[in-house]
Amino acid sequence: MSCLVTPCWFSWRDMSLVRENMASTGELRHRNAYRFIHMVVRKPASGSKRKVPKNLRYPRRAKVPPDPDIDRMRRRKQLADTGPSTSVEEEDDSWSEEALDAISSLFQGRVPQKPGKLGRERPLPLPVPFKIRPLGLPTPKDHIRSVASSLASSRSSLCKRVYKNPTFLIELAREIRDLPPEKNVSKVLDKWIAVLRKGSLSMTIRELGHMGLPQRALETFCWAKQHPQLFPDDRVLGSVVEILARFSKLKMPKDMENFMGSASKSVIEAMVRGFIRAGKDGTARKLLSIAKDAERTLDPSVLAKLIADVAKNPEKQELVSVLLEELGNREELKLKQQDCTALMKVCTKLGRFEAAESLFTWFKNSGQKPSVVMYTTLIHSRYSSKRYREAMAATWELEELNHLLDLPAYRVVIRLCVALDDLPRAVRYFSRLKEAGFCPTYDIYRDMIKLYAQNGRVAKCKEVSKEAELEGFKLDKETTSLLQIKGELGPLRSSTS
Known part of the structure:
Protein backbone atom coordinates (compact mmCIF):
# COMPACT_ATOMS: atom_id res chain seq x y z
CA MET A 1 0.00 0.00 0.00
CA SER A 46 -9.59 17.73 24.00
CA GLY A 47 -7.26 19.61 26.34
CA SER A 48 -4.94 21.04 23.65
CA LYS A 49 -5.43 24.66 22.36
CA ARG A 50 -4.53 26.11 19.03
CA LYS A 51 -1.86 28.78 19.10
CA VAL A 52 -3.24 32.29 18.46
CA PRO A 53 -1.44 34.40 15.80
CA LYS A 54 0.57 37.42 16.88
CA ASN A 55 -1.72 40.01 15.30
CA LEU A 56 -4.62 38.80 17.40
CA ARG A 57 -2.89 38.19 20.72
CA TYR A 58 -3.08 41.80 22.00
CA PRO A 59 -6.02 43.72 20.41
CA ARG A 60 -5.66 47.47 20.62
CA ARG A 61 -9.38 48.21 21.38
CA ALA A 62 -12.57 46.38 22.04
CA LYS A 63 -14.61 45.16 19.15
CA VAL A 64 -17.24 47.60 17.90
CA PRO A 65 -20.75 46.10 17.75
CA PRO A 66 -22.06 45.71 14.24
CA ASP A 67 -24.11 48.55 12.71
CA PRO A 68 -27.84 47.62 12.87
CA ASP A 69 -28.54 49.14 9.44
CA ILE A 70 -25.70 47.23 7.83
CA ASP A 71 -26.71 44.08 9.67
CA ARG A 72 -30.34 44.54 8.49
CA MET A 73 -29.22 44.99 4.89
CA ARG A 74 -27.00 41.90 5.11
CA ARG A 75 -29.88 39.94 6.57
CA ARG A 76 -32.26 41.02 3.79
CA LYS A 77 -29.69 40.00 1.22
CA GLN A 78 -29.35 36.59 2.79
CA LEU A 79 -33.11 36.18 2.87
CA ALA A 80 -33.35 37.13 -0.81
CA ASP A 81 -30.65 34.59 -1.70
CA THR A 82 -31.57 31.65 0.51
CA GLY A 83 -35.24 32.31 1.35
CA PRO A 84 -36.82 32.88 4.77
CA SER A 85 -34.88 31.52 7.68
CA THR A 86 -36.03 29.94 10.83
CA SER A 87 -35.64 33.19 12.74
CA VAL A 88 -38.35 34.85 10.63
CA GLU A 89 -40.60 31.93 11.27
CA GLU A 90 -39.91 32.29 14.96
CA GLU A 91 -40.82 36.00 14.74
CA ASP A 92 -44.08 35.11 12.89
CA ASP A 93 -44.85 32.63 15.66
CA SER A 94 -44.20 35.30 18.25
CA TRP A 95 -47.05 37.66 17.07
CA SER A 96 -49.57 38.67 19.67
CA GLU A 97 -53.15 37.49 19.72
CA GLU A 98 -54.49 40.99 18.92
CA ALA A 99 -52.34 41.16 15.78
CA LEU A 100 -53.52 37.71 14.68
CA ASP A 101 -57.16 38.71 15.31
CA ALA A 102 -56.70 41.89 13.30
CA ILE A 103 -55.18 40.00 10.36
CA SER A 104 -57.91 37.36 10.41
CA SER A 105 -60.65 40.01 10.58
CA LEU A 106 -59.41 41.49 7.30
CA PHE A 107 -60.73 38.37 5.57
CA GLN A 108 -63.95 38.23 7.61
CA GLY A 109 -65.38 41.76 7.64
CA ARG A 110 -65.26 44.76 9.92
CA VAL A 111 -62.31 45.19 12.30
CA PRO A 112 -63.50 44.69 15.89
CA GLN A 113 -63.26 47.86 17.95
CA LYS A 114 -62.03 48.15 21.44
CA PRO A 115 -64.68 48.05 24.15
CA GLY A 116 -66.08 51.48 24.97
CA LYS A 117 -68.72 53.92 23.65
CA LEU A 118 -69.49 52.38 20.29
CA GLY A 119 -72.46 54.65 19.34
CA ARG A 120 -70.55 57.92 19.16
CA GLU A 121 -72.48 60.91 17.73
CA ARG A 122 -70.23 62.87 15.46
CA PRO A 123 -70.95 66.58 14.83
CA LEU A 124 -72.41 67.50 11.46
CA PRO A 125 -69.99 68.99 8.94
CA LEU A 126 -69.98 72.75 8.47
CA PRO A 127 -72.12 74.00 5.56
CA VAL A 128 -70.27 74.66 2.33
CA PRO A 129 -71.31 77.96 0.68
CA PHE A 130 -71.38 76.72 -2.90
CA LYS A 131 -73.57 73.75 -1.91
CA ILE A 132 -76.09 75.87 -0.02
CA ARG A 133 -76.41 78.56 -2.71
CA PRO A 134 -75.09 77.62 -6.15
CA LEU A 135 -73.43 80.25 -8.26
CA GLY A 136 -75.52 82.02 -10.90
CA LEU A 137 -78.08 84.72 -11.32
CA PRO A 138 -80.71 85.23 -8.60
CA THR A 139 -83.97 83.39 -9.15
CA PRO A 140 -86.87 85.69 -10.18
CA LYS A 141 -89.75 86.10 -7.78
CA ASP A 142 -92.31 84.73 -10.22
CA HIS A 143 -90.31 81.56 -10.56
CA ILE A 144 -90.05 81.19 -6.77
CA ARG A 145 -93.79 81.71 -6.30
CA SER A 146 -94.74 79.20 -9.01
CA VAL A 147 -92.20 76.45 -8.32
CA ALA A 148 -91.48 76.67 -4.58
CA SER A 149 -95.01 77.52 -3.38
CA SER A 150 -95.42 74.07 -1.84
CA LEU A 151 -92.15 74.38 0.10
CA ALA A 152 -93.02 77.85 1.33
CA SER A 153 -96.52 76.80 2.40
CA SER A 154 -95.20 73.80 4.33
CA ARG A 155 -92.92 76.03 6.41
CA SER A 156 -95.38 78.86 6.94
CA SER A 157 -98.08 78.89 9.55
CA LEU A 158 -101.79 78.62 8.92
CA CYS A 159 -102.23 82.38 9.19
CA LYS A 160 -99.66 83.17 6.51
CA ARG A 161 -101.11 80.54 4.21
CA VAL A 162 -104.68 81.83 4.51
CA TYR A 163 -104.82 85.61 4.82
CA LYS A 164 -103.47 86.20 1.28
CA ASN A 165 -104.89 83.12 -0.42
CA PRO A 166 -107.32 84.21 -3.20
CA THR A 167 -109.18 80.90 -3.10
CA PHE A 168 -109.90 81.28 0.61
CA LEU A 169 -110.94 84.94 0.31
CA ILE A 170 -113.27 84.26 -2.63
CA GLU A 171 -114.78 81.29 -0.80
CA LEU A 172 -115.34 83.63 2.15
CA ALA A 173 -117.35 85.95 -0.13
CA ARG A 174 -119.43 83.00 -1.34
CA GLU A 175 -120.26 82.03 2.23
CA ILE A 176 -121.37 85.60 2.91
CA ARG A 177 -123.51 85.53 -0.24
CA ASP A 178 -125.23 82.33 0.91
CA LEU A 179 -126.22 83.83 4.26
CA PRO A 180 -129.92 84.50 4.87
CA PRO A 181 -130.88 88.19 4.62
CA GLU A 182 -131.53 88.47 8.38
CA LYS A 183 -128.07 87.12 9.29
CA ASN A 184 -125.07 89.39 9.67
CA VAL A 185 -121.68 88.80 8.07
CA SER A 186 -120.14 88.40 11.52
CA LYS A 187 -121.47 84.85 11.61
CA VAL A 188 -118.98 83.92 8.89
CA LEU A 189 -116.14 86.32 9.65
CA ASP A 190 -115.92 85.64 13.40
CA LYS A 191 -114.68 82.11 12.70
CA TRP A 192 -111.65 83.43 10.81
CA ILE A 193 -110.69 86.47 12.87
CA ALA A 194 -107.53 84.72 14.08
CA VAL A 195 -106.09 84.28 10.58
CA LEU A 196 -107.14 87.58 8.96
CA ARG A 197 -104.74 90.50 8.62
CA LYS A 198 -104.75 93.99 7.13
CA GLY A 199 -105.61 93.92 3.44
CA SER A 200 -107.18 90.46 3.54
CA LEU A 201 -110.79 91.54 3.18
CA SER A 202 -110.16 93.88 0.22
CA MET A 203 -110.44 90.97 -2.22
CA THR A 204 -113.52 89.65 -0.42
CA ILE A 205 -115.21 93.06 -0.70
CA ARG A 206 -114.38 93.34 -4.41
CA GLU A 207 -115.75 89.86 -4.99
CA LEU A 208 -118.97 90.85 -3.24
CA GLY A 209 -119.14 93.81 -5.62
CA HIS A 210 -118.78 91.48 -8.61
CA MET A 211 -121.67 89.46 -7.19
CA GLY A 212 -123.81 92.61 -7.02
CA LEU A 213 -123.96 92.76 -3.21
CA PRO A 214 -122.87 96.29 -2.19
CA GLN A 215 -124.76 96.09 1.11
CA ARG A 216 -122.85 92.95 2.15
CA ALA A 217 -119.61 94.68 1.17
CA LEU A 218 -120.49 97.62 3.45
CA GLU A 219 -121.31 95.24 6.31
CA THR A 220 -117.95 93.52 5.85
CA PHE A 221 -116.21 96.90 6.02
CA CYS A 222 -118.10 97.86 9.19
CA TRP A 223 -117.14 94.53 10.78
CA ALA A 224 -113.47 95.12 9.90
CA LYS A 225 -113.55 98.59 11.53
CA GLN A 226 -114.30 96.96 14.88
CA HIS A 227 -111.02 95.01 14.91
CA PRO A 228 -107.74 96.91 15.34
CA GLN A 229 -105.76 94.22 13.55
CA LEU A 230 -107.77 94.82 10.34
CA PHE A 231 -108.37 98.58 10.31
CA PRO A 232 -107.26 101.31 9.50
CA ASP A 233 -106.36 100.01 6.04
CA ASP A 234 -106.54 102.01 2.79
CA ARG A 235 -106.94 98.87 0.70
CA VAL A 236 -110.14 97.82 2.43
CA LEU A 237 -111.42 101.41 2.43
CA GLY A 238 -110.64 101.89 -1.28
CA SER A 239 -112.39 98.64 -2.20
CA VAL A 240 -115.61 99.49 -0.39
CA VAL A 241 -115.58 103.08 -1.75
CA GLU A 242 -115.22 101.81 -5.33
CA ILE A 243 -118.05 99.28 -4.88
CA LEU A 244 -120.40 101.88 -3.38
CA ALA A 245 -119.57 104.43 -6.10
CA ARG A 246 -120.20 101.84 -8.82
CA PHE A 247 -123.66 101.05 -7.48
CA SER A 248 -124.48 104.76 -6.78
CA LYS A 249 -124.58 104.15 -3.03
CA LEU A 250 -121.81 106.59 -2.16
CA LYS A 251 -122.67 110.03 -0.85
CA MET A 252 -120.30 112.77 -1.91
CA PRO A 253 -118.93 114.96 0.88
CA LYS A 254 -119.92 118.61 0.84
CA ASP A 255 -116.43 119.95 1.47
CA MET A 256 -114.47 118.24 -1.28
CA GLU A 257 -111.32 120.31 -0.72
CA ASN A 258 -110.91 119.08 2.85
CA PHE A 259 -111.69 115.57 1.66
CA MET A 260 -108.93 115.76 -0.98
CA GLY A 261 -106.49 116.93 1.65
CA SER A 262 -107.26 114.13 4.11
CA ALA A 263 -108.00 111.19 1.80
CA SER A 264 -105.19 109.04 0.49
CA LYS A 265 -104.28 108.75 -3.17
CA SER A 266 -105.53 105.15 -3.47
CA VAL A 267 -108.94 106.06 -2.02
CA ILE A 268 -109.40 108.97 -4.46
CA GLU A 269 -108.41 106.78 -7.43
CA ALA A 270 -110.82 104.05 -6.28
CA MET A 271 -113.63 106.60 -6.06
CA VAL A 272 -112.91 107.87 -9.61
CA ARG A 273 -112.84 104.32 -11.00
CA GLY A 274 -116.15 103.58 -9.31
CA PHE A 275 -117.84 106.62 -10.83
CA ILE A 276 -116.39 105.78 -14.27
CA ARG A 277 -117.81 102.26 -14.13
CA ALA A 278 -121.13 103.68 -12.99
CA GLY A 279 -121.21 105.88 -16.10
CA LYS A 280 -120.94 109.13 -14.14
CA ASP A 281 -118.20 110.70 -16.24
CA GLY A 282 -119.08 114.21 -15.07
CA THR A 283 -118.59 113.33 -11.41
CA ALA A 284 -115.32 111.56 -12.21
CA ARG A 285 -114.15 114.56 -14.23
CA LYS A 286 -115.06 116.87 -11.32
CA LEU A 287 -113.03 114.75 -8.90
CA LEU A 288 -110.03 114.87 -11.23
CA SER A 289 -110.20 118.64 -11.55
CA ILE A 290 -110.48 119.07 -7.77
CA ALA A 291 -107.51 116.76 -7.26
CA LYS A 292 -105.53 118.76 -9.82
CA ASP A 293 -106.35 122.03 -8.05
CA ALA A 294 -105.31 120.47 -4.73
CA GLU A 295 -102.01 119.43 -6.36
CA ARG A 296 -102.80 115.74 -5.92
CA THR A 297 -101.26 113.86 -8.86
CA LEU A 298 -103.27 110.74 -9.59
CA ASP A 299 -102.20 107.71 -11.61
CA PRO A 300 -102.41 108.20 -15.42
CA SER A 301 -104.35 104.93 -15.75
CA VAL A 302 -107.36 106.59 -14.09
CA LEU A 303 -107.37 109.34 -16.71
CA ALA A 304 -106.90 106.73 -19.48
CA LYS A 305 -109.97 104.83 -18.25
CA LEU A 306 -111.96 108.04 -18.21
CA ILE A 307 -110.91 108.83 -21.79
CA ALA A 308 -111.85 105.35 -23.00
CA ASP A 309 -115.27 105.60 -21.33
CA VAL A 310 -116.03 109.12 -22.56
CA ALA A 311 -115.02 108.19 -26.14
CA LYS A 312 -117.96 105.76 -26.32
CA ASN A 313 -120.24 108.75 -26.68
CA PRO A 314 -119.73 110.30 -30.15
CA GLU A 315 -121.09 113.63 -28.92
CA LYS A 316 -118.19 114.09 -26.48
CA GLN A 317 -115.29 114.05 -28.93
CA GLU A 318 -114.21 117.54 -27.91
CA LEU A 319 -113.97 116.46 -24.26
CA VAL A 320 -111.94 113.44 -25.32
CA SER A 321 -109.51 115.69 -27.21
CA VAL A 322 -109.11 117.89 -24.13
CA LEU A 323 -108.45 114.87 -21.91
CA LEU A 324 -105.91 113.53 -24.42
CA GLU A 325 -104.07 116.84 -24.38
CA GLU A 326 -104.11 116.79 -20.58
CA LEU A 327 -102.69 113.27 -20.57
CA GLY A 328 -100.03 114.22 -23.10
CA ASN A 329 -98.82 117.07 -20.89
CA ARG A 330 -97.95 114.69 -18.05
CA GLU A 331 -94.25 114.65 -17.27
CA GLU A 332 -94.19 110.99 -16.25
CA LEU A 333 -96.44 108.72 -18.26
CA LYS A 334 -96.91 105.27 -16.77
CA LEU A 335 -99.52 103.24 -18.57
CA LYS A 336 -100.32 99.57 -18.59
CA GLN A 337 -100.63 97.68 -21.84
CA GLN A 338 -104.42 97.56 -21.63
CA ASP A 339 -104.71 101.32 -21.05
CA CYS A 340 -102.25 102.11 -23.85
CA THR A 341 -104.19 99.91 -26.30
CA ALA A 342 -107.47 101.58 -25.31
CA LEU A 343 -105.95 105.03 -25.95
CA MET A 344 -104.67 103.89 -29.37
CA LYS A 345 -108.19 102.79 -30.31
CA VAL A 346 -109.60 106.15 -29.20
CA CYS A 347 -106.99 108.02 -31.24
CA THR A 348 -107.77 105.88 -34.30
CA LYS A 349 -111.48 106.52 -33.85
CA LEU A 350 -110.89 110.27 -33.66
CA GLY A 351 -108.60 110.20 -36.69
CA ARG A 352 -105.49 111.13 -34.70
CA PHE A 353 -103.30 108.48 -36.27
CA GLU A 354 -100.03 110.19 -35.33
CA ALA A 355 -101.00 110.03 -31.66
CA ALA A 356 -101.66 106.30 -32.00
CA GLU A 357 -98.24 105.83 -33.64
CA SER A 358 -96.51 107.83 -30.91
CA LEU A 359 -98.22 105.79 -28.19
CA PHE A 360 -97.09 102.52 -29.80
CA THR A 361 -93.53 103.85 -30.20
CA TRP A 362 -93.41 105.08 -26.59
CA PHE A 363 -94.68 101.75 -25.25
CA LYS A 364 -92.15 99.82 -27.32
CA ASN A 365 -89.24 102.08 -26.31
CA SER A 366 -90.16 101.76 -22.64
CA GLY A 367 -88.90 98.16 -22.72
CA GLN A 368 -92.28 96.43 -22.79
CA LYS A 369 -93.41 93.92 -25.41
CA PRO A 370 -96.57 94.78 -27.35
CA SER A 371 -99.24 92.11 -27.50
CA VAL A 372 -101.28 90.85 -30.45
CA VAL A 373 -104.10 93.24 -29.54
CA MET A 374 -101.78 96.24 -29.65
CA TYR A 375 -100.33 95.16 -33.01
CA THR A 376 -103.87 94.66 -34.34
CA THR A 377 -104.77 98.18 -33.22
CA LEU A 378 -101.67 99.55 -34.96
CA ILE A 379 -102.46 97.69 -38.21
CA HIS A 380 -106.05 98.95 -38.09
CA SER A 381 -104.82 102.52 -37.49
CA ARG A 382 -102.51 102.37 -40.52
CA TYR A 383 -105.24 100.75 -42.60
CA SER A 384 -107.67 103.51 -41.63
CA SER A 385 -105.11 106.14 -42.67
CA LYS A 386 -104.66 104.26 -46.01
CA ARG A 387 -101.01 103.45 -45.33
CA TYR A 388 -101.35 99.90 -46.53
CA ARG A 389 -97.65 99.14 -47.04
CA GLU A 390 -96.80 100.27 -43.53
CA ALA A 391 -99.69 98.20 -42.19
CA MET A 392 -98.36 95.14 -44.03
CA ALA A 393 -94.90 95.82 -42.53
CA ALA A 394 -96.49 95.73 -39.05
CA THR A 395 -98.12 92.41 -40.02
CA TRP A 396 -94.74 90.94 -40.99
CA GLU A 397 -93.26 92.19 -37.72
CA LEU A 398 -96.08 90.47 -35.85
CA GLU A 399 -95.39 87.18 -37.66
CA GLU A 400 -91.66 87.41 -36.94
CA LEU A 401 -92.45 87.51 -33.21
CA ASN A 402 -94.29 84.16 -33.58
CA HIS A 403 -97.48 85.51 -32.00
CA LEU A 404 -100.67 83.51 -32.51
CA LEU A 405 -103.25 85.67 -34.25
CA ASP A 406 -106.74 85.94 -32.81
CA LEU A 407 -109.98 86.46 -34.74
CA PRO A 408 -109.86 90.31 -34.76
CA ALA A 409 -106.29 90.15 -36.07
CA TYR A 410 -107.34 87.86 -38.94
CA ARG A 411 -110.21 90.24 -39.79
CA VAL A 412 -107.91 93.26 -40.01
CA VAL A 413 -105.22 91.42 -41.99
CA ILE A 414 -107.72 89.98 -44.53
CA ARG A 415 -109.25 93.44 -44.95
CA LEU A 416 -105.76 94.80 -45.57
CA CYS A 417 -105.13 92.13 -48.22
CA VAL A 418 -108.38 93.13 -49.94
CA ALA A 419 -107.23 96.75 -50.00
CA LEU A 420 -103.90 95.66 -51.52
CA ASP A 421 -105.67 93.27 -53.94
CA ASP A 422 -103.39 90.50 -52.73
CA LEU A 423 -105.46 87.35 -53.35
CA PRO A 424 -102.81 84.66 -52.52
CA ARG A 425 -102.00 86.17 -49.14
CA ALA A 426 -105.71 86.64 -48.33
CA VAL A 427 -106.43 82.99 -49.20
CA ARG A 428 -103.55 81.88 -47.00
CA TYR A 429 -104.80 83.87 -44.00
CA PHE A 430 -108.37 82.64 -44.63
CA SER A 431 -107.22 79.01 -44.54
CA ARG A 432 -105.05 79.62 -41.46
CA LEU A 433 -108.08 81.14 -39.71
CA LYS A 434 -110.03 77.91 -40.23
CA GLU A 435 -107.08 75.73 -39.20
CA ALA A 436 -106.79 77.69 -35.95
CA GLY A 437 -110.39 76.72 -35.11
CA PHE A 438 -112.03 80.12 -35.64
CA CYS A 439 -115.36 80.54 -37.45
CA PRO A 440 -115.19 83.32 -40.05
CA THR A 441 -117.50 86.26 -39.43
CA TYR A 442 -119.83 87.80 -42.00
CA ASP A 443 -117.46 90.66 -42.89
CA ILE A 444 -114.66 88.14 -43.55
CA TYR A 445 -116.92 86.18 -45.93
CA ARG A 446 -117.95 89.42 -47.63
CA ASP A 447 -114.32 90.57 -48.04
CA MET A 448 -113.30 87.22 -49.55
CA ILE A 449 -116.24 87.29 -52.01
CA LYS A 450 -115.30 90.82 -52.99
CA LEU A 451 -111.65 89.88 -53.52
CA TYR A 452 -112.54 86.80 -55.58
CA ALA A 453 -114.87 88.90 -57.69
CA GLN A 454 -112.16 91.49 -58.34
CA ASN A 455 -109.93 88.73 -59.69
CA GLY A 456 -112.69 87.10 -61.81
CA ARG A 457 -112.93 83.90 -59.71
CA VAL A 458 -116.70 83.38 -60.10
CA ALA A 459 -116.67 79.74 -58.99
CA LYS A 460 -114.84 80.67 -55.78
CA CYS A 461 -117.33 83.48 -55.18
CA LYS A 462 -120.22 81.02 -55.36
CA GLU A 463 -118.35 78.54 -53.12
CA VAL A 464 -117.70 81.12 -50.42
CA SER A 465 -121.25 82.48 -50.62
CA LYS A 466 -122.68 78.97 -50.22
CA GLU A 467 -120.40 78.37 -47.21
CA ALA A 468 -121.60 81.64 -45.65
CA GLU A 469 -125.24 80.60 -46.15
CA LEU A 470 -124.55 77.25 -44.50
CA GLU A 471 -123.11 79.10 -41.49
CA GLY A 472 -126.40 81.03 -41.19
CA PHE A 473 -125.35 84.33 -42.78
CA LYS A 474 -127.55 86.12 -45.32
CA LEU A 475 -125.75 88.14 -47.95
CA ASP A 476 -126.62 91.81 -48.30
CA LYS A 477 -127.92 93.39 -51.49
CA GLU A 478 -124.55 94.79 -52.54
CA THR A 479 -122.82 91.41 -52.36
CA THR A 480 -125.74 89.65 -54.08
CA SER A 481 -125.77 92.14 -56.97
CA LEU A 482 -122.00 91.76 -57.29
CA LEU A 483 -122.38 87.98 -57.59
CA GLN A 484 -125.08 88.41 -60.23
CA ILE A 485 -122.95 90.78 -62.31
CA LYS A 486 -119.90 88.50 -62.09
CA GLY A 487 -122.09 85.51 -62.93
CA GLU A 488 -123.21 87.17 -66.14
CA LEU A 489 -119.73 88.28 -67.11
CA GLY A 490 -118.19 84.92 -66.26
CA PRO A 491 -119.26 83.03 -69.40
CA LEU A 492 -118.26 85.98 -71.58
CA ARG A 493 -114.73 85.94 -70.16
CA SER A 494 -114.50 82.19 -70.52
CA SER A 495 -115.75 82.31 -74.14
CA THR A 496 -113.39 85.09 -75.16
CA SER A 497 -110.51 83.29 -73.57
Missing part, protein backbone atom coordinates in the same frame (compact mmCIF):
# COMPACT_ATOMS: atom_id res chain seq x y z
CA SER A 2 1.57 3.22 -1.17
CA CYS A 3 0.19 6.07 0.91
CA LEU A 4 2.06 9.02 2.29
CA VAL A 5 0.78 10.27 5.55
CA THR A 6 2.18 13.52 6.87
CA PRO A 7 2.45 14.03 10.60
CA CYS A 8 -0.32 16.67 11.09
CA TRP A 9 -3.57 16.82 12.86
CA PHE A 10 -6.66 15.83 10.93
CA SER A 11 -10.28 16.29 11.78
CA TRP A 12 -12.88 13.63 11.30
CA ARG A 13 -14.10 15.45 8.20
CA ASP A 14 -10.58 15.31 6.67
CA MET A 15 -10.36 11.62 7.43
CA SER A 16 -13.59 10.93 5.60
CA LEU A 17 -12.30 12.87 2.60
CA VAL A 18 -9.07 10.83 2.52
CA ARG A 19 -11.02 7.64 2.75
CA GLU A 20 -13.24 8.59 -0.16
CA ASN A 21 -10.19 9.60 -2.21
CA MET A 22 -8.41 6.28 -1.62
CA ALA A 23 -11.54 4.35 -2.38
CA SER A 24 -11.90 6.11 -5.69
CA THR A 25 -8.27 5.46 -6.65
CA GLY A 26 -8.39 1.82 -5.58
CA GLU A 27 -5.74 2.10 -2.85
CA LEU A 28 -8.18 1.32 -0.06
CA ARG A 29 -8.74 -2.39 -0.77
CA HIS A 30 -8.85 -4.16 2.52
CA ARG A 31 -9.50 -3.53 6.15
CA ASN A 32 -5.83 -3.16 7.15
CA ALA A 33 -5.57 0.05 5.13
CA TYR A 34 -8.50 1.50 7.00
CA ARG A 35 -6.88 0.55 10.30
CA PHE A 36 -3.68 2.24 9.20
CA ILE A 37 -5.48 5.50 8.42
CA HIS A 38 -7.36 5.25 11.64
CA MET A 39 -4.15 4.83 13.55
CA VAL A 40 -2.27 7.61 11.81
CA VAL A 41 -5.15 10.16 11.58
CA ARG A 42 -6.60 10.37 15.02
CA LYS A 43 -8.64 12.97 16.79
CA PRO A 44 -6.65 15.55 18.73
CA ALA A 45 -6.82 15.67 22.49
